Amino acid sequence: MEKIKMTTPLVEMDGDEMTRILWKLIKDELLLPFVDLKTEYYDLGLDYRNETNDQVTFDSAEATKKYGVAVKCATITPNAARMPEYNLKEMWKSPNGTIRAILDGTVFRAPIIVKGIEPYVKNWTKPITIARHAYGDVYKGVEMKIPAAGKAELVYTNEAGEETRETIHDFDGAGIIQGMHNLNGSIESFARSCFNFALDTKQDLWFATKDTISKKYDHTFKDIFQEIFDAEYKEKFDAAGIEYFYTLIDDAVARVMRSEGGYIWACKNYDGDVMSDMVATAFGSLSMMTSVLASPNGYYEYEAAHGTVQRHYYKHLKGEETSTNPIATIFAWSGALRKRGELDNLPELMAFADKLEKACINTIENGEMTGDLYLISTLENKKKLNTHDFIMAIRKTLESLM
């Protein structure tokens, strides 16, 4: 069989621990036998980040700007325990944070739905994709404890030195205050990323804030989304037969619960933090969740939503058997290959991405799965496979589809 051709390389960002083991298995067994794989390789494993003073992370993000599409393995975000473990020169920042700051993107997360893993909300028959704004609000908040009676004010001083004041509260006893901010530029990028992603995936876009209570702050989010939609996207949405829909956050939550899924839910930073955990849990498992960073300029970085599965890696190092779920990492590859195929007009590459995903789903629906799914699957004839055997089972299904 002739291998499927690629024209532009994918930016390949390798990672850490158990997902690094999965990464190699996936390439060797599910990609290289079928695709004439072209990648520009960046090793974001912690050792090499440390060796290059994290330069490799910056380089990989710049390469993503050059080529447009990247696929990333999960990586360690160092904490105190990692300093001696990897003999680190510094507690390097989260690669995801660095890459997101350079690409200025929004992260879209969606569950992978299979028979036998039933969502807790039984009417959710289609995936719900959460888009979380990743800048500002309470995450960049400044807080103060007010010890006793006194007046708290918001003060803005412009460059000419003129002040604008608002009283927050005249305290007659102890209390607390908080100042938060956002940037119109960041909200505009968020809006464009969401509108582009909706067009890309042909799904409706929902957005919600609390603009009735927050008449300036949240209302600005609502207005920016609406202005950009009307000026740049309305006609494209009409042509694609999809809808942009704004409502209040409490109304949105009620509608989401009653819905069948199949749309993108754009959330402010805090709402996205909370709601993405709710949606992921309700759909079953973090190991069945795709994640893509989409920039307003049309760059894409595909990854898994989970981390490096450290506990399994330590078992693996001790020579013990593991049963780690590779599905989200495989879908990162299929998502990136499909996007590459779309941009380079390579229908065979796009068809391969579809088949690879189908092979994953069929294998699980035929009852072969990893331990995490085995615990929650409602299938009657189910079998728990180890990491290697599960990937080989997917390969067998894939070969039958090719």
Ligand code: NAP
């Ligand atoms: P984690 O890697 O997501 O794993 C947490 C637990 O979830 C695992 O111990 C395992 O449960 C289960 N799990 C997650 N993915 C699984 C999979 N594919 N198959 C089977 N089970 C899976 O989170 P963590 O252990 O808190 O973090 C480990 C490292 O990952 C940290 O250094 C963190 O910085 C990094 N991290 C990276 C990213 C990223 O790069 N995107 C995201 C999050 C965390 P059981 O042990 O019960 O089997």
Ligand code: MG
């Ligand atoms: Mg959270």
